[in-house]
Ligand code: SF4
């Protein structure tokens with residue numbers, strides 16, 4: 001069961017605040033606990049005391065989990081892998097904001113110095129119909145993989161690295177494709193969108209290939225397949241822009257406009273190829 005998107009107010013990023021007397025933070029955490037996809041879920045409150053302001057947000061959860069385990073209680077389930085802003089697994093809603101208060105930062109790179117001694121922090125999983133809660137803060141982001149599987153690749157043989165370097169790529173195109181390729185597939189854009197749309201993710205994954213010469217042979221089929229797979233799982237984009245605001249890689253919303261343009265052209269091109277002008 002997926003609860004509705006959070007109604008918690010999104011506070012402004014706090015200034016660094018003096019820590020407690022011991023130079024550490026004493027925090028109260030309001031954490032979403034859910035035993036599995038069919039469970040209704042509920043908030044539980046925990047004290048996280050003696051937290052270093054230099055700890056990352058996930059390290060703070062590690063400390064809490066260690067204490068819960070020692071007390072014989074069930075630790076809080078959450079996902080992480082690289083812990084350096086690359087893998088995209090660690091997304092959490094923190095005080096109503098995807099990845100928390102620091103712009104352009106994944107949860108694993110958020111540090112506790114962004115919070116103040118005595119803070120109450122609300123921690124929830126991504127809220128979106130397409131992302132089923134597996135347990136507590138961990139959600140199933142398989143629908144994003146389905147979009148990639150529909151066309152997020154190049155199947156022509158581009159040769160070995162020296163061959164790739166022989167293909168001239170305009171500097172502007174390679175820079176823009178690289179910006180799109182920075183998407184880590186975290187799903188924060190979906191969680192932040194009032195419609196739970198996945199346009200920013202899809203657009204980034206479409207455009208990082210469509211902008212390059214190597215991506216041209218499959219450009220139209222890729223665009224059509226990825227956009228239409230996205231529409232099977234996610235809501236529609238109504239240009240709120242929350243996706244780009246929440247994105248830890250600050251992917252530009254322009255990629256959505258370019259993908260919409262490519263989608264229209266793809267439909268016309270593919271109809272033309274089928275003799276259906
Ligand atoms: S576009 Fe940004 S927010 Fe969306 S999945 Fe990619 S990195 Fe995450």
Ligand code: FES
Nearest residue numbers: 083087088090108
């Ligand atoms: S744990 Fe990999 S991006 Fe956060």
